[in-house]
Amino acid sequence: MYPPYKNVPAVDNKNPDVTGVVSIAQGDLTGVYNEDHSVKVYASIPYAYGNLWRHPGLYSEEDYELSEIMQQYWVNFAKTGNPNGEGLPEWKMRTADQDKLLQLDTEIKMIDDPNAELYKIIDMYQESTIS
Known part of the structure; x- marks a missing residue:
């Protein structure tokens, strides 16, 4: 998903409490993965809503711990x-x-946006099509 990263300074001036986009990369989760093995956004729904119990045997204890943390963030x-x-x-x-x-993930941490360079290319393309 392409974030409007250029708007961050403008948003900062209006609402200083903006948090970054979340990336979920649960390495042992059964599901659909993209090239960098991060889980598709829709796979985070059972974690965020605490619905892992609906699929017995699919999730590990680490998954349940991650779900609790996600729910608390929400x-x-x-x-x-x-x-x-x-x-x-x-x-x-x-x-x-x-x-x-x-x-x-099993370790929750801030990471560099793996798509940062791609956003710059998208911006250049969009700017060239507008002018």
């Missing part, structure tokens, strides 16, 4: 506008100077 964001909370790995706000993504 609850915190709904309550406060900030997904961070006590006991959770920090999800850094997206700014003009910080464009990393939160990778949700």
Whole structure:
């Protein structure tokens, strides 16, 4: 998915509590993978809604732990506008100077956007078709 990364400075001025896009890369999850082995966005739904129990035997204990963390991020964001909370790995706000993504995996961490260079190419193409 192509994020409007050029709009980050404008968004920062209006809402300083913007978090980066989430990337889910659960290495042992049975599902459909793209080239970098990250799970398609729709595969995150059972994690976010806590519905892993509906498929006994498919998910590991690590999957259930990840689901709990994802649900807590969602609850915190709904309550406060900030997904961070006590006991959770920090999800850094997206700014003009910080464009990393939160990778949700057995280790949750901020990572460089693997598509950053692609966005620049898309921008050049779009700008050339507009003029």
